[in-house]
Amino acid sequence: MSRVTARRPTLRISAHGETSRPDTLAVEEPLEIRIAGQSLTVTMRTPGADIDLVHGFLLGENIIGTAEDVVSARYCAGTDENGQNTYNVLDVELRAPTPVRPRNFLTTGACGLCGKTALDEVRTRTxxxxxxxxxxxxxxxxxxxxxxxxARQSVFEATGGLHAAGLFTADGTALAVREDIGRHNAVDKVIGWAMRENRIPAGDLILIVSGRASFELVQKAVMAGIPALGAVSAPSSLAVDLAADSGLTLVGFLRGATMNVYTGAQRLAISHPAASHPA
Known part of the structure; x- marks a missing residue:
């Protein structure tokens, strides 16, 4: 399956005039997640690493705790107008029967939870x-x-339109990097990879994300037992509250030698690059 990018005609306008040319875009398609044939949810994602995405998503929603809870995950039959399999429906068989009903998840922005309720929910579920x-x-x-x-965002290099998430060791080694049109999907993909590699709980790893740190991303880190989250952009207020409540190290505006440490500074060994001085 190679549907990560697509080409579309574009009129490019610049100071030098107008040019008609194709542009490379990140693909966005729905993925329906089913449990034992029953629809659980639909998420918009960039195709690829779907099995990891589903494992990470189900862990974040406390439906599974380990990879052994999943017996199988397979694509269902479904074709597009050309008769090709869409690979847009994944059916998961769990080891223990789980009642399923379509619902809105805690990670959605419109769930209607107040801050305290959301924090209590994650604390009791992890x-x-x-x-x-x-x-x-x-x-x-x-x-x-x-x-x-x-440097490992190959699709972003071609499209400029994807988020990324990576799991790192404390010495800076990147163990897994995933891209997706949705930042939460990218995180689910790397967490799902860690689960399938028996690295959950990931108490020795650091999660790095290319954008902002929202409540849902902190939630996913906490649910996976990841003790540190670094984001290139800003966190939200509720993300900081959840990080403080859970004991997570949360770093934002991680750009070059500067960063803002919001919670969990005790895990950081602060060092400064050697300053250069003119001769």
Whole structure:
């Protein structure tokens, strides 16, 4: 399945005039998630790593706790106008029967939960409490992680239209990087990868995201037992509240040598790059 990008005609206007040419865009298609044949939800995503996405999503919603809870995940038959399989429906068989009904999830922005209710909900649902100590993260190493993430965004390089998420070790090694039109899907994909690699709870890893840190991204990190989250852009107020409540290290505006540490500074070993001085 290679539907990550698509070409569309474009009229480009610049100071030098107008040019008609095709442009490369990130593909956005629906993925319906079913449990034992019953529809659970539909998410808009960039095709690719769908199995990881589903594992990460189900962990975040507390439907599964380990990869062993999933017996199988397979694409259902479904064709487009050309008779090709759309690969847009995944049916998951769980080891333990789970009642399923279509519903809005805690991670949606329109769920109607107040801040306190949302924090209480995550606290009572997580199966993987965060470790009280560790890992120790050198801030110079942390500062380099977004650049490593960016260097591995091959589809973003072609389209400029995708978010990315990556799981890193404390020494700066990128274990998994995933891209998607939705930032929450990119996070689900790397968490699903970690689950299928038996790395959950991920108490020794750092999650780095290419955009802002919303409540739902902090929630996903907490549910996976990830103790540190770094974002290139800003966090929301509720994201900071949840991070503080859960003991998560949350760093925003992670750009070059600068960063804002909102919670969990005890995990950081603060170091400064050597300043250069004129001769």
């Amino acid at each position: 199966r993987h409490p965060l470790p009280l100590d560790g890992p120790t993260i050198d801030t110079t190493v942390l500062a380099a992680m977004p650049e490593t993430l960016r």
